[in-house]
Structure formats: structure tokens, C-alpha cells
Amino acid sequence: MRKFAVLVLILTLALFSAACSSDNAGSTGTSGKTKATGDKELTVAIDQNFITLDPHNAGDTVSIIGIRSMYEGLVGFDKDMQIIPALAESYDISKDGLTYTFKLRQGVKFHDGEQFNAEAVKANFDRIMDDANNLSAKRSFKFVDSMEIIGDYEVAFKLKEPFSAMINKFGMVPMISPKAIEKGTKYIEANPVGTGTFKFVEWKQGKTLEVEKYADYWGGDQTNVEKVKFSPIPENGSRVAMLKTGEADFVYPMPQQNVKQFKNSKDVTIEESPSTIVRYVSINTFMDQYKDLKVRQAMNLAVNKEAYIKVVKDGYGHVLDSTMAPETQYYAKQKAYEFDVKKAKELLKEAGYENGFKAEIWGNTSSESVKGMQFIKQQLAQIGIDVKIKSMEEGTLSDEIYTPAKPEDAKVQMWYVSWSPSSGDADGATRGLFSNEYYPPNGANTAYYNNEKVTNWIKEANATADPKEQEKIYHEIQRTVFEEAPWIFLASDVNLAAHANNLEGVYVAPDGVINISKAQLK
Amino acid sequence: MWQYLVKRLVSLIPLLLVVSFIVFMFIHIIPGDPARLLAGKEATAEEVEMARVSLGLDKPLYEQYFIYLKDLLTGNMGYSVKSGAPVSQLIGDRIMPTLGLTFLSIIWALVVGILIGVVSAVFRNKWPDHLGMFTAVSGISLPNFWVGLVLIQLFSVQLGMFPTGGAEGWSSYIMPSFALGAGIMAMIARFTRSSLVESMKQDYIRMGRAKGLGSRQIIFGHALKNSLIPVVTVAGLQFGFLLGGSVVVETVFSFPGLGTLLIDSIQFRDYPVVQAEILLFACQFIVVNMIIDVVYSYLNPKIRYE
Numbered sequence: 001m002r003k004f005a006v007l008v009l010i011l012t013l014a015l016f017s018a019a020c021s022s023d024n025a026g027s028t029g030t031s032g033k034t035k036a037t038g039d040k041e042l043t044v045a046i047d048q049n050f051i052t053l054d055p056h057n058a059g060d061t062v063s064i065i066g067i068r069s070m071y072e073g074l075v076g077f078d079k080d081m082q083i084i085p086a087l088a089e090s091y092d093i094s095k096d097g098l099t100y101t102f103k104l105r106q107g108v109k110f111h112d113g114e115q116f117n118a119e120a121v122k123a124n125f126d127r128i129m130d131d132a133n134n135l136s137a138k139r140s141f142k143f144v145d146s147m148e149i150i151g152d153y154e155v156a157f158k159l160k161e162p163f164s165a166m167i168n169k170f171g172m173v174p175m176i177s178p179k180a181i182e183k184g185t186k187y188i189e190a191n192p193v194g195t196g197t198f199k200f201v202e203w204k205q206g207k208t209l210e211v212e213k214y215a216d217y218w219g220g221d222q223t224n225v226e227k228v229k230f231s232p233i234p235e236n237g238s239r240v241a242m243l244k245t246g247e248a249d250f251v252y253p254m255p256q257q258n259v260k261q262f263k264n265s266k267d268v269t270i271e272e273s274p275s276t277i278v279r280y281v282s283i284n285t286f287m288d289q290y291k292d293l294k295v296r297q298a299m300n301l302a303v304n305k306e307a308y309i310k311v312v313k314d315g316y317g318h319v320l321d322s323t324m325a326p327e328t329q330y331y332a333k334q335k336a337y338e339f340d341v342k343k344a345k346e347l348l349k350e351a352g353y354e355n356g357f358k359a360e361i362w363g364n365t366s367s368e369s370v371k372g373m374q375f376i377k378q379q380l381a382q383i384g385i386d387v388k389i390k391s392m393e394e395g396t397l398s399d400e401i402y403t404p405a406k407p408e409d410a411k412v413q414m415w416y417v418s419w420s421p422s423s424g425d426a427d428g429a430t431r432g433l434f435s436n437e438y439y440p441p442n443g444a445n446t447a448y449y450n451n452e453k454v455t456n457w458i459k460e461a462n463a464t465a466d467p468k469e470q471e472k473i474y475h476e477i478q479r480t481v482f483e484e485a486p487w488i489f490l491a492s493d494v495n496l497a498a499h500a501n502n503l504e505g506v507y508v509a510p511d512g513v514i515n516i517s518k519a520q521l522k
Numbered sequence: 523m524w525q526y527l528v529k530r531l532v533s534l535i536p537l538l539l540v541v542s543f544i545v546f547m548f549i550h551i552i553p554g555d556p557a558r559l560l561a562g563k564e565a566t567a568e569e570v571e572m573a574r575v576s577l578g579l580d581k582p583l584y585e586q587y588f589i590y591l592k593d594l595l596t597g598n599m600g601y602s603v604k605s606g607a608p609v610s611q612l613i614g615d616r617i618m619p620t621l622g623l624t625f626l627s628i629i630w631a632l633v634v635g636i637l638i639g640v641v642s643a644v645f646r647n648k649w650p651d652h653l654g655m656f657t658a659v660s661g662i663s664l665p666n667f668w669v670g671l672v673l674i675q676l677f678s679v680q681l682g683m684f685p686t687g688g689a690e691g692w693s694s695y696i697m698p699s700f701a702l703g704a705g706i707m708a709m710i711a712r713f714t715r716s717s718l719v720e721s722m723k724q725d726y727i728r729m730g731r732a733k734g735l736g737s738r739q740i741i742f743g744h745a746l747k748n749s750l751i752p753v754v755t756v757a758g759l760q761f762g763f764l765l766g767g768s769v770v771v772e773t774v775f776s777f778p779g780l781g782t783l784l785i786d787s788i789q790f791r792d793y794p795v796v797q798a799e800i801l802l803f804a805c806q807f808i809v810v811n812m813i814i815d816v817v818y819s820y821l822n823p824k825i826r827y828e
Contacts, residue, residue, distance in 0.1 A: 049786070051605045059562045134576050136562070139569065189606070205607065205615050206778035207688065233687060233776040237671050241686045244679045395554025395791050402558055402570075422564060432564050442567040 040521050042228045042503065044514060045239045045248035049206055049232045054189045055174035056128050056137035059422075061512045066209050066230060069516050070111070071174030071194030074102050074121070075167060081276065081327050081424035081510045083167055087116060087175055087195060097162030097465025100170070104153040108218040110177035111199040118149040123178035125157075133185060140169040140423075164462045164470050165425035168329070172423050197222045197517040206232075223505070225519045243268060243498055249521070250506050252497040252514055256314035259496065268498055272316065275493035276325045276429075276510045277420040279317070281361065281376060282487050284414070286407040286448040289359070294351040296485040300337035301344035303379045309491050312372045317491035322478045324429040325492035327510035328421060330474035334482040337489065344383045356384020362401075363416035364394045373416050376488070387414075402440045407448045415446050418493075424511055426474045431458050434481050447486035454480055523819070530812050534805070541804045542594070542797070546587050549796050556603045556791040577603060590797070600794035604787070609798045612783060616767075617802075619689040620779040624764040626695055627703035632757055635707040639714020639753075640741060646719060654711060661708025670701040670774035687776035698775040702768055706760045713756050717749035724748075750821050758814035765806040 048062045055067045076086035085091075088102040108116035125147045128137045143163040148156045159166065177193035192200040195218065198211035209230040213223060231248065233239040236255040242248035243262075254270060262268045283290045283299065290296060309317040318326070321336040348354065361376060363369040370391050377387040392400065404410040421428025432443040435458050436450045454477055461473040482489070495508040505518040557574035558565070565573070574580050578589065593600060599609035642654035677697060678686040685694045721727065722745055730740045767781025780799060787795035819825045 052607075054606075057606070139565075204778075205605075205612065206783065207690075231688070231776070234782070235687075235773050235776060238674060238687050238774060238776055241674045241679050245682060245686060247678075247686055393554075394789060395559070396552075398558055399553040399555055402555070419563075422562075428564060438566070441570065444563060 040224055040226045042225045042250065042506075042516070042519055042521060043242075043248045044228060044230050044250045044252070044506075044516065045233045045242050046230060046514070047232070047234055047236075047239065047253055049234075050203070050209055050230070052189060053192050053200075053203060053209070054135070054185065055176060055192070055194070056124075056133075056135040059136050062232070065514045066203075067174060067192070067194075068196070068513055069198045069211050069228065069230075070192050070196045070200055071176070072196050073171050073174045074104075075171045077171055077424065077509060077511070079273075079507060079509060079515075081329075083171060086171075091167070091170075093167070093465055095465060097166075097463070098159045099156055100159070100166060101150070101154065101156040102170075104155065105218060106153055108195055109216050110179075110193055110195055111214055112177050112179055112193045114177045114179050114193075116175065116195055117152050118155045120175060120178045121155050122147060122149055123181050124173070124175050127176070127181050128173065137173050140172050162463050162465055163427070164464075165329075165423065165427035168423035168425040168428075198228060201227070208232075222517055223519045225516075225521055228516055228519070243500070246500070249503045250497065250499045250514070250516075252495070252508055254496040254498040256316050256496060259314075259316075259498075262498060267501055269501055271495075271497045271499065271507065273495045273497070273508050274318075274325065274327045274510050275420070275495045275512065276327050276424055277418050277493040277512070278320055278323075278325050278429075279372070279418045279490040279493065280320065280487040281490065282412075282415045282417065282447040283485070284410060284412055284446070284448055285450065285486050286410065287413060289353070289357050290413070292351040293484060294347040295353060297337070298344040298347035298351070298383060299380060299385070299488050300485050301340045301347070302383045302385075303337075303376065303488055303490070304339040305336065305490060306339070308372075308375055308379075312368065312375050313491060313493075316494040316496060318494070320489040320491050323434070323481050323487075323489075324421070324426065324478070325510070328424055328426060328429045330426040330471050332475040332478045334478060337485075341382050348383055353384070356386060358386045358388070359413055360388045360390055361414040361416055362390050362392065362397060362412055364397055365391050369416055372490075376414075376416065401446055404440060407439055410440070410446075410448065412446060414488075417446075419444070420511065422511070426470070427458075427462065430474065430477060434458070434477070434486070449481070449484070449486035451480065451484065523816075527812065527816075534808055537808065538801065538804065542591065542801055543587070545797050545800045546590060547583075549791070549793055550583055550586070554791040556793060559790055560603055590794075599798040602787075602795050603792045604790045604795075609794050612795060613780070613798060613802065616778055616780050616783050619777060620765065620767045620781070622689075623695060623699055623702065623777065623779060624761065626699040627764060628706065628757060628761050630699065631703035631707035631710055631760075635710025636714050636746075636753065638707075638711040640718060640746065642711065642715040643718035643722065644737075644741065651715075655715070658708040658711040661704040661711075664704065666701045666705060666768070667770045667774050669704055670698065670771055673697040673701060674774070687774075689778050694775075694777075698771050698777055701774070702764065702771045706757070706764075709756055709760070710753055713753045714749060717752050718745055721745040721749045747821060751818060754814055754817050754821065758810055758817075762807045762810040765810070766803045 046062055046065065050066045051060050051063045052058050053063065053066055055071045058064055058067055072086045074086060074088040075083050075091065078084045087105055087108060089105050090103045092101045104118060110116060127133060128135055128141055143159045143161055143166065144157050145160045146158045150156055174194060176188060180188050180191065180193040197214055197217050199214040201210040201212050203209045210227065212227045213225060233242060239251050240255065240258045243251045259270050262270055283296050285291060305319040309315060319336050322331055322334045324331050348356065361373050363373045373389045373391065377389055380387050401412055401415065419433065432438045433445055434449050435445065435455045437455060438445045439448055440446060457473050457477050461470050464470060495512060497508045499506060502522040504520045506514065506516050508514050557577060557579055558570050561570045561573040578586060601608055602612055638654040638657060642651040645651045674686050677683045684697050688694050727740060727745055730744055767779040767784065769781040769785050772779045772781045784796065784799050
């Protein structure tokens, strides 16, 4: 019995010593050991599980991270979301914006040894367009009418109507080996076969994805990493712990609140990169109290954006000075609404709301959203707007927002939310949000912003194939919308990642996708 | 006994039918639209409608239920809305880790809990009792996610003894099962103590002592066995809960179990996965309860089932 009592004592002590050591662990930073790197194995810790590895059916960022490590499209995106050639050496867009001709790269082999050529592109196109397959990539091609093989290494796509973001959409459609396509969707989901710098080894659902270096990559020797393991680790603390123990070499997203403890670390570097995610509060312009432009401008003036970034985003973010983030195509900087409570009060008085009014803000239940909404509440209280916070579980919230069939039925007043265009294009950052043809349930214009001019400009931008003309139109749209303030413009995000110091060449693009193709381990 | 078990198993069928109906209706009635979540934020009304049709969610609810029931009877649990993977595969991938974790947690909780309980009862109101009950109170009051994070900090980050998470190899099971079992261990210790203290007051114990039996024989041979009925009840219930996967501990340790799958699926309104998982939990609970009944009759032969 005495022995047992001693054991119990030791256990209790161990628990308490652990509790104490956890308090100061933060300040000691990374005392952790870095894994032996002779094996050139890279572990990337991410925050969610992969949903699918079918490159024509993935919509979520994490799945796209896995897919882009193995697959390439005709064109790709660089570090700043600019279009770069990939499997196509060059492309040409006809003057009417209706024909896209691609010159394909020669000597490219899929991971299964199949040749990449015009036939392969055709096989991919046919798979996507086949309704029976029900693939999400079909939406990237919704303006595409037909595809034509011009030569062994030349293809042309014909559009039904011009679409300004079409070239970005080609970047969203990776090419699968035609032999894999023949074997059907089930095979593709379990056996990805692309042309990328890494090829598939194993995917354990809910656990890890492993890829290894592809020796015959067309671009030559891009990386010295032999094997990459992606580990989904949803818990922030656990993901950070993996970085400390050396179990992970690259961690994304890096939780804002954990950045400090790595400030003076010799082993770990924190990387900040711009993101296309914008944070805002949409204001239902259809409702009486928000109809007046002065009210919406007053709301923008009453919110201190610098303080918002400090308080809610732990200092990681940039003041949103347009309707889109700087990394988005055709972005144009506007003059941000300066924090000015006095002027805001005057505007509100002019609008007939001298004593303010009662309002409601909706958002999801994440702690950051709740914090954000509380901040907005506190700021708007300065000008007499009494905001009630209603935070709802995501599915319920989405129902509340998207169920009303007509603007007059909508109950949403303000929505605290974020947006990012899936392929970094201006159309994706504009049409669904500001065209009056895209009110819920048809789109995400939850401000019910109604400006016929803007709706037409969006159409005009699509109808022209001239990038200069498009740029001019999108600048005009941004200027107009920003001035008419259907949103409280808050901030654009910063992507935070962390990596071991012996790792180079891995980065997070503005759309949140990790690029490992040029990873170098020292 | 066997007759009783067969009877219990047969009575499972209507019960599961009722459970399947309730689960199906509840999950379909709560707000949230898998079609919209599947179509994505940039989707137009038309695209959402297309997704709805492809998921079969455009049909009337009763028709959807009968299709679901028909598939279920032929052993087809359907396909995940989110990933398109067969539900049987999603659950199959995760059931073994959860089972392993559950067994490990409950076994160490039982062994240590009963030991602490016995020591506390025997040395009632002396220091081993105080220490034992202090351990038990700590086990109940320390939240398991906190214990989990402390374990990671101590044994993974500082000492590098165990991996921070995952389910690769036995070493990754140790910390989560400790975090998960701590509360149960504490509960079992308290129940064992109070029940054993009661038993020790009984006449047959005095009789045993009078007969000249040693205290070890009295405690382990007679008193303990009679004190275990409430302990088995508690352990059984907890076991049932654990089989459903512990969301919190699984999340802290990035453990690929059923709990996190359920949470992900509910958030995405992944109807087929949620339905299958809840049905599975119901089955597990019923089976665990049957096992508890059998253990009762072993502990107390007076308990007999017809």
C-alpha cells in the first residue's frame, strides 16, 4: 500500500509541475530539437482535413493545397496571384474575347508516364463538361462553349460570351492524366496523377497526405526534398507545439496570438504575406435607416480601423482601402474613411438620426467574429447607434441570409463577414457582391446594393477583352462603390505562417494556398 | 441467459428504426442547407438548385427517408455530401482509433480508479484517503482539454517523449487516453470508495473477521465484489460516451476519431454521415448496456434475466 501511495504522490506532482512549466514555456520559445534533416523530409501542418483530392471537384483551400502539390493547370499563379505560364508555354486571347488559344509545353510527362498533349487537354475538358460527372470545375468553364484541337500541342477554347476572369479560371483547372480519367472518378479520388513537382504516395483520410519528389518533372530539379507529409492539425496549440518539437517544418495558419513567443527564436521564422481576404460589415441598403448614404458614411467614419486591426486581428492586417485587397486583379487604392466621430455625428444629424437608432449585427460563432462584432458595437455606440449582436452557427446563419427570396423580406441589417475571390480575379471580387442581379439567394450582395451603373459596368468589363479597358472599368467600380459605402470597410488579412529556419522556398500565396514546389531543406 | 440476450437483440430492431427516424427528421429540420454549402459562396441560385437535385434533397422529406431506409437495409449508408466518399469508408477509417482510445482510457481508469477507491476506503479519513480523494477531485475538476495541452507541453515539447498528436503507433495513444481517462478514473475512485465503505459495514464482513479471515481476503474476496455494481454502471455509461469519440480530446491531439468526424459533418450538414454516426452510437450504447447487465449477474448471482 505504501508503494501505491508513493505512486499516487508522484503522479500528482507530475501533473502540477506540468501545470507550472506550461506557464513559462511561452517565454522560453523554441528550446525544441529540430529533426535530423539528412532524410530531406518535409512536414507541413495545416488546420483542416483534406476533403477531396479530385482536382476538378475541390473548392476548399486545404484540398487545393494538396492538389496543387501534385497537379498543374495550363496556367498558374505566382506569389502575387499574377498569371504565369505552366503547362501552356503561352496563350493568346482573341480581340473579341471569345477565343483562348494555348500553345502547350512539349516533353511533359504525367506521373504515370503518359504524354501531356492536346488530346490530354481534351480528355480533361470532356470530363469536366460531362454533366454525369457533376464536377465543381464545370463552374470555371460555365462561359466555355467548346474546345478544339488545333495541333498536337495547340488547343483553343471558344466562349459563349466574353468573361474578364477567364484566364484566371484556367489556372483553377488542373490537368489529370488521360489514363487516370479513363479509369473513372473513384480512381482519380484515390490515385491523383498529375504533372507537378511532387507525386502521390498515400492519403489517409482524416490523417495525412504524403507526396514524393517526381524525378521526371519537366521543369528540371526544383527541390531537394524527397518526401512531403501534410498533417491536418485543427487545434491551434497543438499545431504550434509541433513546430516546437520539430515534428512540423512548416505551419499554416500560424495563430496570431502565438507569434510573440517565436520573436527571438533561432530555429523558427514567422512569415507574413498579403492575403486576398477582406473583412467588412455589409449594410442592408434596402432598409429605411440605411438607405441614406450619409448614415452609411457616418458608420464608416465612426469605426477606427487601426484600432480594429490592433484589437481584433492582433495587429496583423491592413486597413481596407477599396472593395478588394491589394493583391486582387485591377485593385485601385481609394481614400480610406478617416476615423472622425465628430464628422460622423454631423452626417447622422443631417440624415435625421441625431439621437442614433437601434441596429442589429449578425455573424458566426467563431471567437474572432464575436470579438469583431463587439468592437463594431462599441465603435458605433460613439455616434448613438445601439447595436445588438446576434451570433449564429454557420449553417443557421447561411440559411437566414440566403433564404429570403426578395430584398424586402431580408431581415439582415449588418453582417460581419469576409470574402476572397477564389481565383484572385476582379470579377470574383465584384460581381457577386455588388451587381443588383446577385441579391441573395442568387449571390452574396447582402448589402442589397443597387446601382444600375455598377451592374452595367460589371457587364461591360466582361464584354471587353482589352485588359486596359477592363482595368479602367474596375477602377471606376471601386471608386463608386467605396464612395457609396454599402459596407463598413474594415481590413484585408495577412497570411501568417511559420517555418523551421533550415527550410526555404515554401510560401503561402494570397489565396491561402501553400506552394511547396521549390522547397529546399538545408 | 442466452434466450434473454437474443430477445434483447431482437428488440433492438424497432428501437433502431425509431432512432433512425428521429435522427433523420431532426437533422433535416434544423436550419442549414448542404446544397448551398456544397455549391460554395460564389454560387448562384441556379447552381445551388443543381446541387440540391444532385443530392436528392429536392424530393419530399418522407420520400428521402424511405430511400435512406431502403439503402440502409441493403447495407448502403450513402455518400458524404462534403467529400463524396462512401460513409462506410469514412466511419471505417476512424472507428478503430476511437475503439483503441476508448478501451485504453477505460482500462487504466478502472484499474487505477478501483485501486484508489479501495485504498481510500481502507484507510478512511487517514492520509492515503485524503491523498486519494484529492487525486480524484483533481481528476474531475481539471478540464480534459487543459490536461491535454499540459501533457503536450510537458511530454512532447519539453521532454520529447511522445508525439503531439495523430494515431500513428502506440505512443500516440498514451497522452490522449490519459487525458480522457482522468475524469473517469476519478469518478470510479469515488464510487468504489463510498460503495466499499458501505459494504465494510455489513454483517457478513464482521462474520468474516470473526472467522479469522485476513483483511486482504475480506476486501478483495468479499467486500469489493459486492461493491462493484455502481462502479460498473458508471464505467459502462462512460464507456458508451467514449465510443462516440471525445470531440475535445480528439481535437487537442489531432486524433482521427469519430468525434471530430461528427462535428465536421454537423457543421457541413453532411446528412448521411451524421445519420450513420448517430445510429452507430445508438447501437453501441445498447450493446454496452447489455454487457453491463451481464456483468451485473456475474457480480450478484441473485440478478437473473429471463
